[in-house]
Amino acid sequence: MSGRAPVGGRAPLRRTAWLDRRTAAVLAGAALVGLAGLVTLLVLWVGLVTATLGAGLAEGGDGPEGAGGPAGACVAAATAGEDDAAVTSTLLPPRAACTWTVDGRSQAVVLAERPAGLATAAVVAAGGGALVAAGTLAVWLRGRRRARAGR
DSSP states (O other), rough: OOOOGGGGGGGOOOOOOOSOOOHHHHHHHHHHHHHHHHHHHHHHHHHHHHHHHHHHHHOOOOOOOOOTTHHHHHHHHHHHTTOEEEEEETTTEEEEEEEEETTTEEEEEEEEOHHHHHHHHHHHHHHHHHHHHHHHHHHHHHHHHHHHHHH
């Protein structure tokens, strides 16, 4: 005891922690897993974009397709705005391809590709981390409301 008399004649209220350790640990773990998934996706997609640009700008290729071989010719046709040439990309699986028509036949050239399994695992980690964090917060808030209602 500090020797002081309670203010107003009442004992001081005991302050309780607003978040217990277990809930904090679950929230922190879920946030870290989600963040790791998001960072992995970012690295995959930035790598895909840079590899796509590198494939489109690659020099060399001795064939009639021009610099960079068929990939370079397709990207050049898409850049020039030819109607039948287009560079497309998909996020899952992470892949960039160029499609165009040569001599009446449609051709597709894969410009860049990243591991689909890694991208899927990253999406699951990001989504799972977000769901666990949201669920933990919802349960914690519900318990806190019940505790306040019981006072």
